[in-house]
Amino acid sequence: MVRVGLVGYGLGGKVFHAQLIQMAPDLELYAVCSRSLEKRQDAEADFPQIVTYGTFDALLEDDNIDLVVLATPHDTHAPMAIQAMDAGKHLVTDKIMCLNETEGRSMIEASERNQVLLSVYQNRRWDGDFLTLQQILAEGILGDIYTIESNITTYGGPHVGWRAWKKYGGGRVLDWGAHLVDQALRLYGPTVESVFADLQYRYPKDKADVEALSLIHLRFANGVRYFIELGTAWMYAKPRYHVRGALGSFRKYGIDPQEAAMKSGVFGVLVPEDPARYQLRVNNDRGQTVEYPVSPLFGSYGTYYDNVGAALAHGEELLVKPEECLEAIRVIDAIRRSAEREEVVKLI
Known part of the structure; x- marks a missing residue:
């Protein structure tokens, strides 16, 4: 068994990482690290078999730990990851991988230098609606794809705590944007x-000093225009997705239900989604416009x-490779440069 030391026991550490680990x-949750005594006690109540640490250095000194998982604020990912890998630990960090391309390259160098695994928790590659979208695109039923919209639009104010501030890596571009850019690159590769x-x-x-509304336009080498919209001003x-192709369109409303289920204490079961949230309209070979039912895939x-x-x-191929996540960071760096300069940023 691979013994895991989890760093951070807030919402992400407690509800998502700890349970999935x-x-x-092949994994065993062996230790939890938190500066908060209350959170360490919470972890011990949830998992009586674990050991807990109040400092990151103490956790790294434990030779029983093979893999360190970071569920910590975004600005800590690169320095803590490099420290852990230099201590000989394999490393998983929650998304976003890091704050910029320079940090990402330093993380990959640390992984190679110490010959340890490095990966990023990009769980939304396994959203049921994204898997369904991938299947529809693979079938070719929509013909040549013109545009894809990927939206997270809600109503309300900013996040509280560190997520509201730039210096900690807050804001939706570095949060949801990390997922949505990663999904775009899964569909069309590093060809922005x-x-x-x-x-x-x-x-x-x-x-807060982070963005309230983000409008992002990615142009892929194959001609697809990929639009990402994030914000908190939508009643x-x-x-969630709107795809337009030469032969038809696909729309899907609502967010994958797995996160809500886990927050409510439901773990390890397939969570169904209402097919009524999905719409698929296609022009068939007789020139007729037809609505097709969609059977959503499970996330x-x-x-x-x-x-x-x-x-x-067992030496299985890693599904979320650090080089893929670095490419997403390159795109996110370009997003921020484009907004600051009010101009198109060329990547290829």
Whole structure:
């Protein structure tokens, strides 16, 4: 068994990482690290068999730990990851991988220097709606794809805590944006030709200094225009996905249900999604417009840690490679440059 030391026991550490690690066949949740005594006690109550540490240095000194998982603020990912890998530990960090391309390259260098695994928790590759979208695109039923919209649009104010502030890596571009850019690259590879972004800062300055609204346009080498919209000013949410092709369109409303299920204490079961959230309209070979039913695929967040465990225990190929995540960081860097300069940024 691969013994895991989990760093951070907030929402992400407690609800997502700890549970998925414990369910993975080749992983054992061995230790939890938190500066908060209350959170360490919470972890001990949830998992009586574990040991707990109040400092990161103490956790790294434990030779029983094979793999360190970081569920910590974004600005800590690169320095803590490099420290852990230099201590000989395999390393998984929650998304976003890091704050910029320079940090990402330093992380990969540390992985290679110490010959340890490095991966990023990109669980939304296993959203059921994204898997369904991939299947529809693979079938070719929509013909040549013109545009894809990928939206996370809600109503409300900024996040509280560190996520509200740039210096900690807060904001939706580095949060949801990390997932949505990763999904775009899974569909079309590292072939983003250009990026244009418009970020609006509308929150009260004493509440947050991160973007309130983000409009992002990625242009791929194959001609596909990929639009990402993020923000908290929508009383009426946009579709989660809207795809337009030469032969038809696909729309899907609502967010994958796995996260909500895990927050409510449901773990390790397939979570169904209402097919009514999916719409597929196609022009058939007789020139008729037809609505087709969509059978949503089940999501599977557990696949991520199952694979990490199998990669370490059995040499299985790693599904989320650090080089892929670095490419997403390059795109996100370009998003921020585009918004700052108010111009298109060329990547290819």
